[in-house]
Structure formats: structure tokens, C-alpha cells
Amino acid sequence: GNSVTQMEGPVTLSEEAFLTINCTYTATGYPSLFWYVQYPGEGLQLLLKATKADDKGSNKGFEATYRKETTSFHLEKGSVQVSDSAVYFCALSDQWSGGSNYKLTFGKGTLLTVNP
Amino acid sequence: NAGVTQTPKFRVLKTGQSMTLLCAQDMNHEYMYWYRQDPGMGLRLIHYSVGEGTTAKGEVPDGYNVSRLKKQNFLLGLESAAPSQTSVYFCASSLRPQWEAFFGQGTRLTVV
Numbered sequence: 001g002n003s004v005t006q007m008e009g010p011v012t013l014s015e016e017a018f019l020t021i022n023c024t025y026t027a028t029g030y031p032s033l034f035w036y037v038q039y040p041g042e043g044l045q046l047l048l049k050a051t052k053a054d055d056k057g058s059n060k061g062f063e064a065t066y067r068k069e070t071t072s073f074h075l076e077k078g079s080v081q082v083s084d085s086a087v088y089f090c091a092l093s094d095q096w097s098g099g100s101n102y103k104l105t106f107g108k109g110t111l112l113t114v115n116p
Numbered sequence: 117n118a119g120v121t122q123t124p125k126f127r128v129l130k131t132g133q134s135m136t137l138l139c140a141q142d143m144n145h146e147y148m149y150w151y152r153q154d155p156g157m158g159l160r161l162i163h164y165s166v167g168e169g170t171t172a173k174g175e176v177p178d179g180y181n182v183s184r185l186k187k188q189n190f191l192l193g194l195e196s197a198a199p200s201q202t203s204v205y206f207c208a209s210s211l212r213p214q215w216e217a218f219f220g221q222g223t224r225l226t227v228v
Binding site for chain 2: 004032034036041042043044045046049089093094103104106107108109
């Protein structure tokens with residue numbers, strides 16, 4: 001079945017540090033890949049997405065490239081800010097149960113804390 | 117633009133009590149989902165709907181029921197709450213099933 005594995009947290013960085021959160025996946029088809037962010041006390045928000053191999057998703061200084069050969073979708077940001085402190089979820093959307101239904105499969109989430 | 121709205125935001129139940137969580141979306145999305153979020157588990161799909169009048173089981177459907185009588189609303193029911201159902205529940209909707217989902221702010225449920 002489909003699965004998403006992302007690096008264990010928590011991750012603690014100083015402001016302006018470089019961020020990488022690793023994400024790898026297994027899927028039976030050709031999934032779309034997503035990064036969602038959850039700020040404290042809120043629901044999940046889409047951060048970025050990529051729908052096919054070699055696509056790069058980007059938003060708010062974050063980037064991730066869909067690597068089919070390594071089945072990865074690592075999240076990066078060159079200079080994090082305190083306001084980036086949140087939980088980050090990698091997810092894929094693919095067919096499920098052998099039918100035409102799709103569903104999102106999430107990783108377990110990575111808590112990022114950025115200190116001033 | 118409200119997006120996805122969940123009611124209530126917090127609730128404490130006693131074991132054996134019942135309740136209904138309401139999800140409403142104003143984006144005319146066909147697809148709606150209920151997830152639960154537990155520490156270290158990520159999000160797990162409980163039930164989903166591919167259109168008005170339809171529902172289907174997700175990964176962890178036991179102990180829950182759902183209804184989609186109107187396109188904009190998706191209700192999640194707990195008939196007899198158990199402590200194992202203590203969790204944060206998120207509703208989501210999407211225009212297409214393989215596209216991104218839009219989430220509500222969550223309902224924190226505690227069963228004592």
C-alpha cells in the first residue's frame with residue numbers, strides 16, 4: 001500500500017538557519033505529492049505541491065522537488081524564521097483500494113521550532 | 117470566504133455518550149473527508165464522501181458513522197463514545213480527489 005515516511009522530529013533551529021525535512025514515499029501509481037503545515041491550534045494548510053516527476057513546488061521560501069528515481073520529496077528552506085515554527089506533514093495522493101478513489105496518505109509530521 | 121468550518125471546536129464526553137461533529141464547506145467541493153490526528157500517528161482517514169448522498173469507509177471507521185445529506189455538509193457521529201476516540205478530528209474537502217484538500221480548524225474531543 002501507499003506510505004509516507006518523514007524524518008522524526010522535533011527539529012530545533014536558530015533563525016536564518018537552513019532547513020531540510022526529509023520525506024520518502026511508496027506508491028502503486030503516479031502520486032501527487034504535497035507538503036502541509038499546521039500552525040499551533042490550527043488546521044492543516046497546503047504549503048506546496050508537485051504533480052509529476054521533476055516538478056518543483058515552492059511557496060513562502062520553501063521548496064521541494066518530486067524525485068521519482070529516489071521516491072523523495074524533501075522540504076527545504078534557505079533561511080528559516082521564528083514564524084516558520086509549526087508541524088510539517090508530507091503527503092501523497094494516489095489511488096486506493098484498487099478503485100478509482102483517491103485519498104491523501106500522510107506522514108507522521110515533523111515539529112519544527114525556530115529560536116530567535 | 118469561510119472555507120471549511122467545523123462545529124464544535126472542543127467537547128468533553130463521558131464514555132457511552134453520543135455526539136455529532138458537523139463539517140460545512142462553501143467551496144462547492146464534491147469530496148469530503150474526516151480524519152483523526154493522534155500524537156505520533158499523523159492523520160488517519162475515518163470516512164469519506166465522493167458526493168451528496170454517498171459515504172465510504174476509510175482506514176479507521178470502527179465506532180463512527182457519517183452522513184452527507186447535503187453537498188456542503190458532512191456529519192461524523194459517535195454513537196457510544198470510548199476513551200480510545202479521544203483525538204483531534206479534522207474535516208477536509210477537495211474539488212478533485214487527487215488534488216489538494218482544504219482543512220477545517222479541528223475539533224478536540226476528550227472522552228473520559
